[in-house]
Amino acid sequence: xxxxxxxxxxxxxxxxxxxxxxxxxxxxxxxxxxxxxxxxxxxxxxxxxxxxxxxxxxxxxxxxxxxxxxxxxxxxxxxxxxxxxxxxxxxxxxxxxxxxxxxxxxxxxxxxxxxxxxxxxxxxxxxxxxxxxxxxxxxxxxxxxxxxxxxxxxxxxxxxxxxxxxxxxxxxxxxxxxxxxxxxxxxxxxxxxxxxxxxxxxxxxxxxxxxxxxxxxxxxxxxxxxxxxxxxxxxxxxxxxxxxxxxxxxxxxxxxxxxx
Amino acid sequence: xxxxxxxxxxxxxxxxxxxxxxxxxxxxxxxxxxxxxxxxxxxxxxxxxxxxxxxxxxxxxxxxxxxxxxxxxxxxxxxxxxxxxxxxxxxxxxxxxxxxxxxxxxxxxxxxxxxxxxxxxxxxxxxxxxxxxxxxxxxxxxxxxxxxxxxxxxxxxxxxxxxxxxxxxxxxxxxxxxxxxxxxxxxxxxxxxxxxxxxxxxxxxxxxxxxxxxxxxxxxxxxxxxxxxxxxxxxxxxxxxxxxxxxxxxxxxxxxxxxxxxxxxxxxxxxxxxxxxxxxxxxxxxxxxxxxxxxxxxxxxxxxxxxxxxxxxxxxxxxxxxxxxxxxxxxxxxxxxxxxxxxxxxxxxxxxxxxxxxxxx
Numbered sequence: 001x002x003x004x005x006x007x008x009x010x011x012x013x014x015x016x017x018x019x020x021x022x023x024x025x026x027x028x029x030x031x032x033x034x035x036x037x038x039x040x041x042x043x044x045x046x047x048x049x050x051x052x053x054x055x056x057x058x059x060x061x062x063x064x065x066x067x068x069x070x071x072x073x074x075x076x077x078x079x080x081x082x083x084x085x086x087x088x089x090x091x092x093x094x095x096x097x098x099x100x101x102x103x104x105x106x107x108x109x110x111x112x113x114x115x116x117x118x119x120x121x122x123x124x125x126x127x128x129x130x131x132x133x134x135x136x137x138x139x140x141x142x143x144x145x146x147x148x149x150x151x152x153x154x155x156x157x158x159x160x161x162x163x164x165x166x167x168x169x170x171x172x173x174x175x176x177x178x179x180x181x182x183x184x185x186x187x188x189x190x191x192x193x194x195x196x197x198x199x200x201x202x203x204x205x206x207x208x209x210x211x212x213x214x215x216x217x218x219x220x221x222x223x224x225x226x227x228x229x230x231x232x233x234x235x236x237x238x239x240x241x242x243x244x245x246x247x248x249x250x251x252x253x254x255x256x257x258x259x260x
Numbered sequence: 261x262x263x264x265x266x267x268x269x270x271x272x273x274x275x276x277x278x279x280x281x282x283x284x285x286x287x288x289x290x291x292x293x294x295x296x297x298x299x300x301x302x303x304x305x306x307x308x309x310x311x312x313x314x315x316x317x318x319x320x321x322x323x324x325x326x327x328x329x330x331x332x333x334x335x336x337x338x339x340x341x342x343x344x345x346x347x348x349x350x351x352x353x354x355x356x357x358x359x360x361x362x363x364x365x366x367x368x369x370x371x372x373x374x375x376x377x378x379x380x381x382x383x384x385x386x387x388x389x390x391x392x393x394x395x396x397x398x399x400x401x402x403x404x405x406x407x408x409x410x411x412x413x414x415x416x417x418x419x420x421x422x423x424x425x426x427x428x429x430x431x432x433x434x435x436x437x438x439x440x441x442x443x444x445x446x447x448x449x450x451x452x453x454x455x456x457x458x459x460x461x462x463x464x465x466x467x468x469x470x471x472x473x474x475x476x477x478x479x480x481x482x483x484x485x486x487x488x489x490x491x492x493x494x495x496x497x498x499x500x501x502x503x504x505x506x507x508x509x510x511x512x513x514x515x516x517x518x519x520x521x522x523x524x525x526x527x528x529x530x531x532x533x534x535x536x537x538x539x540x541x542x543x544x545x546x547x548x549x550x551x552x553x554x555x556x557x558x559x560x561x562x563x564x565x566x567x568x569x570x571x572x573x574x575x576x577x578x579x580x581x582x583x584x585x586x587x588x589x590x591x592x593x594x595x596x597x598x599x600x601x602x603x604x605x606x607x608x609x610x611x612x613x614x615x616x617x618x619x620x621x
Contacts, residue, residue, distance in 0.1 A: 055515050078518030089510045091372075093563040097284055099509055106506035107518045118284070122277045134280045135287065137562070153513070 003031035003191035004065055004160040006052075011060035013051035020047040021217040023060070029210070031160070031193045034184050036204035038197075038229075039214035040238055045197045048214070049163040052195070053083035064160060064193075075108040082159035086166050088138055088146045096141070096149045097134040100124055103153040124156040125149075128182065143170035151179060155186055162187070164196040168203065176200070180207040205229060205252035213237055225252050235260040291567045294560050298574035302352065305581035309348040312588045314595055315339050350478035351584035351598065352577040353486040354539045358546060359553025359576020360490075361535040363569055364497060366554055367504050368528045369434045369441075370511075375550035376536035379423065379441030381416045382547070383448035385540035386471050388415030390452050393467045394459040408470065409482075413541035419444055420533030424526060434511075473544035473599025475584055482542045489538055493531050494573065500524060501565035508563050546599045549576050552606040579606050 007028045014020035021044050029035050037045045051058040054069070054077045062069035069077055088099065100121040104112055112120070125131045130148050133141065141149065147170050154162060164183065168176040180196075184207050187194040198204045204211055205225040213221040213228050215237045221228040229252060234242040242256045311322035317336050324330035326340065362375040369379075376382055388411035391397040398407035399414060426440045452471075456464055497504075503524050507514045515521050536550065553576030554568075560575070561567040583601035590596055 050512070053516055055512055074515070074520055075518035078516060081516075083512065083516040085510060085512045085516075088513075089508075092508050093558050094505065094508060095284075095287075095562070097280070098505070098562070098564050102502060102506040102509065103517055106502040106514070108520075118281055119277075122281060126277055131276055131280060135283050153509075157517070 004193045005030055005063075006161055006193045007061075007063040008052075009061035009063070011048075011051060011058060011062070013047055013056050013058035013060075015056075019217075020044040021051065024048070024218060026212065026219055026222060029193050029195065031191045032188055033209035034180070034187050034194045034196055034207055035210040035212060036196055036198050036208035037212050037214055038199075038201060038204055043214045043237075044217040045214050046165055047217075049083055049165055049195065049197060052161070053081050053163055054078070055083060078107065079157075080159055081161040081163065082154050082157045083163040084150055084154040084165060084167060086147075086169060087143065088150045090139065092138050094138055095135050096125065096130065096138060096152075097121060099138060099149060100152050100156055103156055107157070120156055121152075124152040127155070128152050129178070144172060144175055147171060148175070148179070151182075155182075158190065159192060161193045162195070164194070166197050166199065168198065168200065176203055177206075183207075201229060201234075201254045202252070205254070229254065288567075291561045291564075291571075295567070295570060295574065298560075298571065298578060302574055302578045302581060305578055305585065306348055306352060309351060309581050309585040310340060310344050312585045313339065313344055314588060314593045346478040346480055346483055347475040348581065348584060349483055350475050350486070350543060351580045353483065353490060354475075354543050354546060355549050355553065355576040355578070355580025356573040357486060357490060357535040357539045357576075358550040358580075359557070359572045360494065360497065360569060361532040361539075362550030362576070363554035363557065363572035364504070364528045365532050365550070367507060367563075367565070368525045369437055370507075371434065371438050372555070373551070374438060374441070375548075375554075376416075376532065376540065377545070377547045377550055378445065379438065380419050380444030380448055381533070381536045382540050382545045383445045383452070384419035385412035385416040385537065386452050386545055387448045387455070388412040388541075389470050389544070390455040390459075390467050393470065394455050394463045409541040411541075412544075413537045415448075416537035416540050417533045419448070420529055420536070424529050424533075469597065470544045471599075472597030473546040473602070474595075474597050475543055476595065477543060486538060486542065489534060490573075493535060494569070497528075497531060497569050498566065500528065501569060504528070504565040504569075505563065544597075544599060546580070546602055548603045548606040549580055552610045553579060555610060579609070 005028050008024060008026050011024040012019060012022055039045050047056065050056045052062065054074055064080060069081065101117055104117040104120060122131065122134065125134050128148050128151060130145065130152065133145060138146065138149065147167055151167050154164065168179050171179060180203055183194055183196060186192065209224065211225050211228040212219050213233055220237060221233045229244055231242055231244055234240055239260050240256050241258055241260045242254055245253050245255065247253045310326060311319045317339065321330055322340060325332035325336065332340065358376060365374040365379065366372055389408050392408045392411040399410050402410040423437055423441055426437055456467060459467060503519050506517050506519055507521065507524065511521050554572045556575040557568055557571035561571045580602060583598050583605045586605060587596040587598045587601040
């Protein structure tokens with residue numbers, strides 16, 4: 001399977017009274033690896049993901065493997081692009097298995113048999129190591145477990161573009177890396193475009209081949225972690241004085257000394 | 261590092277998956293059993309409703325007569341088959357309709373307090389009825405016997421359409437809808453009070469009785485309309501069951517699954533307006549069924565809407581049927597308004613379930 005490719009041309013998106021992203025164009029995002037979207041709060045990262053998923057009004061072009069995503073119906077676009085919000089809502093009387101099953105069965109284009117859907121849902125839970133939680137109610141889960149369940153919902157849909165909004169924010173160290181490794185593995189196996197919003201720069205540098213640093217609705221740095229994560233960029237975007245060094249294992253490490 | 265932490269070997273993993281799917285199947289069977297038990301309880305409540313009443317006929321005699329084990333006199337046959345059967349069936353259908361309406365409303369408005377009663381549908385119907393009863397205002401062309409029901413239906417239907425209008429207005433979230441619903445309750449209640457203020461003594465009494473909700477207005481033609489409505493709308497609700505389940509996981513997520521949430525909400529509220537509008541128009545204001553029925557269903561089977569919606573139908577019907585029977589036995593020789601009984605039965609039962617339910621099915 002050849003990897004998917006996503007190109008964004010002149011994308012404008014935002015809310016009724018406030019446009020957040022203005023004429024954003026980025027070089028083609030290649031599938032098969034993970035692209036991190038970094039940036040301070042209110043930079044427009046979630047807005048970009050929601051616009052790409054068709055959840056916000058937008059103008060501009062979105063080309064996925066030669067197909068204009070903006071011309072597709074909502075259900076067709078959803079079959080290619082999956083967006084995962086930060087976490088699952090609370091006070092919902094569903095089990096983890098039902099929540100993942102719903103991701104497959106609720107889709108208007110779902111053509112999967114109930115048996116196949118069950119097997120797929122169980123495989124996704126197994127893959128995330130939460131199969132033992134399958135029959136637990138979502139209400140009984142910790143914040144981290146809910147994020148894993150949410151990720152299972154996103155992965156089970158087998159999209160061409162996977163958009164994850166801070167999927168590791170509630171996870172402990174081990175699970176942060178486990179989730180990143182899984183997303184990287186899924187992206188590589190299926191050749192999908194995986195864009196992931198992160199606040200942890202070290203995590204982005206460890207697992208993502210490409211990093212886009214976002215500020216005030218525009219991309220201020222874009223490239224490999226070495227190219228995009230520099231002391232200058234961190235000072236400009238986050239307002240901190242930081243050192244970017246390579247550790248003995250070859251991964252980039254960011255040490256923040258204080259405000260710039 | 262490996263991304264997976266699967267059990268020791270693939271075979272063991274597959275075995276675990278099979279065991280978990282078997283566990284899920286057991287849960288499904290438990291839910292089907294709950295549905296069957298509720299259906300059986302509803303049948304028992306229906307029989308109880310038929311054998312209770314203000315006449316001098318004993319419950320035992322009525323029960324035997326019903327099953328052909330005793331002879332019923334002509335007046336007794338008329339009481340049971342022409343008076344009690346339509347009222348008891350109306351209780352079941354109205355309970356089912358209001359509870360289904362409440363269940364869908366709570367899901368699409370993402371609010372556990374949403375129901376036809378709490379979001380102004382009943383109040384709007386009361387205003388329509390008040391205009392007919394007190395001022396004689398009705399829809400042109402509607403037969404005199406149907407003028408009160410007709411007005412109540414049109415007002416109830418219009419109130420949900422108004423909510424719909426707000427839903428479709430740009431930028432209005434579900435919180436806005438709930439607030440608009442609550443505002444409508446107060447507005448319609450104030451208008452009803454205004455009509456009451458100018459009403460004659462006789463009209464006022466009729467209106468107060470109407471707003472209490474009564475099964476005494478049951479008739480076969482109204483029953484047929486309600487039954488037809490449920491037969492048409494329940495399968496449509498069930499067809500949307502997975503979409504409604506997905507909507508419980510959040511609007512963004514549901515849209516990301518490809519669900520047209522605006523359309524789903526519109527179609528669902530349209531069903532709600534038909535179910536609630538017709539029920540309230542036929543029997544008056546019935547509180548709590550639309551609120552409590554879905555909550556009891558949720559506690560019993562969770563929110564997989566394939567089971568939640570039918571369970572809500574049965575819990576609403578059961579509560580209403582029990583309320584109808586109780587309304588006839590509390591005071592000898594008197595049938596209390598059923599709307600009062602639904603609250604007296606529904607609320608304590610609901611509180612009991614909340615405190616005793618440790619684990620959902």
